Amino acid sequence: MSYKIDLSGGILTFTIDRPHIRNAINDEVIQGLEELVAQVHNHDPQFVIITASGEQAFCSGGDLSVYQHLRTRNEAYPMLKKMGDVLYRIKTLPVPVVALVNGMAVGGGCEIATACDYRLVRSHAKCGFIQGTLAITSGWGGGTYAMETIPHAEALKMLSEARVYTAQELLENGWATKVVESEAGVEAFFQSMKKIRPEVHRAYKEIAIRKWQSSHLKDRVNEEIRLCAELWEADAHHDAVERFLNKKK
Numbered sequence: 001m002s003y004k005i006d007l008s009g010g011i012l013t014f015t016i017d018r019p020h021i022r023n024a025i026n027d028e029v030i031q032g033l034e035e036l037v038a039q040v041h042n043h044d045p046q047f048v049i050i051t052a053s054g055e056q057a058f059c060s061g062g063d064l065s066v067y068q069h070l071r072t073r074n075e076a077y078p079m080l081k082k083m084g085d086v087l088y089r090i091k092t093l094p095v096p097v098v099a100l101v102n103g104m105a106v107g108g109g110c111e112i113a114t115a116c117d118y119r120l121v122r123s124h125a126k127c128g129f130i131q132g133t134l135a136i137t138s139g140w141g142g143g144t145y146a147m148e149t150i151p152h153a154e155a156l157k158m159l160s161e162a163r164v165y166t167a168q169e170l171l172e173n174g175w176a177t178k179v180v181e182s183e184a185g186v187e188a189f190f191q192s193m194k195k196i197r198p199e200v201h202r203a204y205k206e207i208a209i210r211k212w213q214s215s216h217l218k219d220r221v222n223e224e225i226r227l228c229a230e231l232w233e234a235d236a237h238h239d240a241v242e243r244f245l246n247k248k249k
């Protein structure tokens with residue numbers, strides 16, 4: 001199984017469990033995220049956490065060993081759309097969603113964390129929208145969410161530079177909610193949040209969702225997915241993926 005879902009103390013936690021491949025996303029993880037959404041609606045938790053196994057990586061994006069076989073725009077689009085749709089459903093869950101960024105979050109991994117309401121970033125973690133180095137854009141909605149989350153120039157810079165940022169840089173540009181040294185920092189965050197009644201958190205989330213609906217967030221995400229699918233089929237993308245996968249051979 002590529003993921004775990006656990007409910008404890010009113011917190012529903014989704015853990016990507018593929019540390020050997022830096023928690024890259026495959027179809028099973030995408031299905032798991034769909035199951036997470038269903039479980040939120042069934043169990044009514046106070047908070048949702050998305051995290052991953054190990055300390056090296058939160059998520060290295062799409063599993064390139066699998067998705068390298070998607071060659072054309074029409075082949076790439078269904079994968080991008082499926083993940084984009086489930087991330088939008090996660091973003092618009094009625095309760096706060098917290099990314100516990102336990103290590104590197106790059107490419108689609110950075111998109112997943114950006115879709116969350118809060119990002120608790122371990123001090124050793126580095127994160128970035130490195131998609132540009134693969135000659136594509138973000139394609140799961142993360143670019144659109146970055147522009148909703150941090151000031152425009154910071155978002156555009158982070159997306160366009162396509163490099164990894166340190167935890168300190170992420171705190172400075174507003175992407176990281178808090179940099180945490182250890183589990184104690186995470187517990188302190190939730191202790192503080194739990195002082196406020198769940199219905200208050202839900203009400204604020206509802207206000208945020210209304211804003212996203214009125215600014216047609218879903219349409220903007222769909223346009224991002226379409227643009228990424230177009231770039232996906234270029235030789236420049238496939239050559240870059242091949243270079244990454246063959247780097248040690």
Ligand SMILES: CCCC(=O)SCCNC(=O)CCNC(=O)[C@H](O)C(C)(C)COP(=O)(O)OP(=O)(O)OC[C@H]1O[C@@H](n2cnc3c(N)ncnc32)[C@H](O)[C@@H]1OP(=O)(O)O
Pocket residue numbers: 020021022024056057059060061062063064065067104106107108109130131134138139140244245248
């Ligand atoms: C589809 C939406 C957009 C996207 O997500 S495009 C994908 C963007 N992701 C990438 O370009 C992959 C980036 N990965 C990396 O840069 C590095 O692996 C990373 C995360 C910095 C970690 O570096 P290191 O700790 O040095 O680990 P490493 O590179 O030796 O990786 C360990 C093993 O995992 C593999 N791996 C890492 N990320 C992967 C991925 N996304 N898809 C497929 N395989 C991946 C890597 O090839 C290596 O495998 P092996 O042990 O050499 O067989």
